[in-house]
Amino acid sequence: MSSHYTDRLHAAIQAKQTPLCVGLDPRWEALPLALRRGYADSAAGRADAYADFCRRVCDLVADLAPVVKAQSAFFEEVGSAGLFALQQVVAHAHARGLLVILDAKRGDIASTAEAYARAAFETYDADAVTINPYLGRDSVEPFLRLARKLGRGVYVLVRTSNPGAGQFQDLVCDGKPLHQHVASEVTAWAGENRGASGYGNVGAVVGATSRKELTELRRLLLDVPLLVPGYGAQGGTAGDVRAAFDARGLGAVVNNSRGILFPYAPEEVAWEEAIVAATRQAAMDLALAAGLK
Amino acid sequence: MSSHYTDRLHAAIQAKQTPLCVGLDPRWEALPLALRRGYADSAAGRADAYADFCRRVCDLVADLAPVVKAQSAFFEEVGSAGLFALQQVVAHAHARGLLVILDAKRGDIASTAEAYARAAFETYDADAVTINPYLGRDSVEPFLRLARKLGRGVYVLVRTSNPGAGQFQDLVCDGKPLHQHVASEVTAWAGENRGASGYGNVGAVVGATSRKELTELRRLLLDVPLLVPGYGAQGGTAGDVRAAFDARGLGAVVNNSRGILFPYAPEEVAWEEAIVAATRQAAMDLALAAGLK
Numbered sequence: 001m002s003s004h005y006t007d008r009l010h011a012a013i014q015a016k017q018t019p020l021c022v023g024l025d026p027r028w029e030a031l032p033l034a035l036r037r038g039y040a041d042s043a044a045g046r047a048d049a050y051a052d053f054c055r056r057v058c059d060l061v062a063d064l065a066p067v068v069k070a071q072s073a074f075f076e077e078v079g080s081a082g083l084f085a086l087q088q089v090v091a092h093a094h095a096r097g098l099l100v101i102l103d104a105k106r107g108d109i110a111s112t113a114e115a116y117a118r119a120a121f122e123t124y125d126a127d128a129v130t131i132n133p134y135l136g137r138d139s140v141e142p143f144l145r146l147a148r149k150l151g152r153g154v155y156v157l158v159r160t161s162n163p164g165a166g167q168f169q170d171l172v173c174d175g176k177p178l179h180q181h182v183a184s185e186v187t188a189w190a191g192e193n194r195g196a197s198g199y200g201n202v203g204a205v206v207g208a209t210s211r212k213e214l215t216e217l218r219r220l221l222l223d224v225p226l227l228v229p230g231y232g233a234q235g236g237t238a239g240d241v242r243a244a245f246d247a248r249g250l251g252a253v254v255n256n257s258r259g260i261l262f263p264y265a266p267e268e269v270a271w272e273e274a275i276v277a278a279t280r281q282a283a284m285d286l287a288l289a290a291g292l293k
Numbered sequence: 294m295s296s297h298y299t300d301r302l303h304a305a306i307q308a309k310q311t312p313l314c315v316g317l318d319p320r321w322e323a324l325p326l327a328l329r330r331g332y333a334d335s336a337a338g339r340a341d342a343y344a345d346f347c348r349r350v351c352d353l354v355a356d357l358a359p360v361v362k363a364q365s366a367f368f369e370e371v372g373s374a375g376l377f378a379l380q381q382v383v384a385h386a387h388a389r390g391l392l393v394i395l396d397a398k399r400g401d402i403a404s405t406a407e408a409y410a411r412a413a414f415e416t417y418d419a420d421a422v423t424i425n426p427y428l429g430r431d432s433v434e435p436f437l438r439l440a441r442k443l444g445r446g447v448y449v450l451v452r453t454s455n456p457g458a459g460q461f462q463d464l465v466c467d468g469k470p471l472h473q474h475v476a477s478e479v480t481a482w483a484g485e486n487r488g489a490s491g492y493g494n495v496g497a498v499v500g501a502t503s504r505k506e507l508t509e510l511r512r513l514l515l516d517v518p519l520l521v522p523g524y525g526a527q528g529g530t531a532g533d534v535r536a537a538f539d540a541r542g543l544g545a546v547v548n549n550s551r552g553i554l555f556p557y558a559p560e561e562v563a564w565e566e567a568i569v570a571a572t573r574q575a576a577m578d579l580a581l582a583a584g585l586k
Contacts, residue, residue: 025405043416073401073408079416080377087372105401107425108366109455109522112318115366123336123372132400134427134450136457157427162402164429171474173464178471181464229402 023257161207161230208236316550454500
């Protein structure tokens, strides 16, 4: 297996023939009742239910998608048992052949960032982690160093998909929006460690909510793998994400969380079939958007 | 007890007569050998050692400082047992009458930010949490809402103390640096929920590494309580932080982590005495800087 994150990601995308990333955002109220009933409504009970649910989702999507993205917040919310659940889910996803992005959006000063990097890549064994650039270069470098050493990836927030994202990210500084300044840095970081596909192991989070911005950023983020959230529940469509891909259909994964995890009411019995159907549909839509099919 | 975070903080500052915040950043290699020897060098062993060490630090500083700041990264690094240790440390600090700031620097889109806010204030029971503003208003609001409801505080990163902080934070947008745009928003948020002291429950993280910037930001951040890192090991001095305080000596706390936790070599036996002496000195220096003594 290649030791370069983006080469491994691209191999997985080509094997599954889709750039779909399945978001693991477990929410107690939305879990299928048939599963939820088996667990106590306590922090530890919820954590066990999240581990069970996410493992079953991995089983269901393992043949249909190359990568999953675990949202750290929902595991942290249920305390120490939640972090144990997160470790179990990552290990199970790996056992099913799925890559795992840990969506943690961390960022801190250098010596603290080292601890966060070790947490992401060693303690939780994620293939890649999302980070926040606000603290600048020296807060990012510990992630880059450890990722390079271990063959992992880093996705830096550039332009996010939430309604208020533009408040600071779109402020114009020295003639261009802040997020383009971040994009320039990310491109430089990505260029320091390219894989066989030409892409670096440093990626960018770029929301799917504005087609114009995605097109512009794809051009700026040369050889930078993209993680595109905002598809599905947040309003982005397959057409909106077309610009994220290169001519081979590579260079980006597109995340869908709620649309795949919860396309059913909690009381529905056939929730597993609903997840498979939603995953197949999203995988196909995105394969077409990427030009993989 | 007042239900407003900053009123509780100010009462604690006045009771202890110092604005010192003791940073709980446990690092395995730096722990006193006498304590470290009692624990296995495994994730769970380290987590237990961190809980033991931080509880003992709380015992030692409880009469000398109003507040401690727990750095989430070091607890996360040692896995699920680390998060259990963090919960124990927060509970122990509270039992000793200390307020607790959770230094987590979280930031995510709205529904995920809600989970992070519940994690900080409910799961870990922190009195305040640090957050990152890069994702904009809707990523901050879930923290503000829950903090207001529960009488807790939020510190938004404005200008951090690390060497690379200026890379993005100092970019000039529409005539002023990015961090001043963030400062304006923080001032507005703080104004929405003032306590008896006139300060809001929304604060700002402003590094102690530039006296000029701290002075400017103190002026801009009207009625915003400050959390000032970078004092001690990161190079800031008592003179550098003078500008953070109002005429009553209130409005800011100044964090010192390594200078208080580790003012000894690991093999030194009298490490507890060293912590007490370092805390007394920092408490006195900062009381003078604030004009409390």
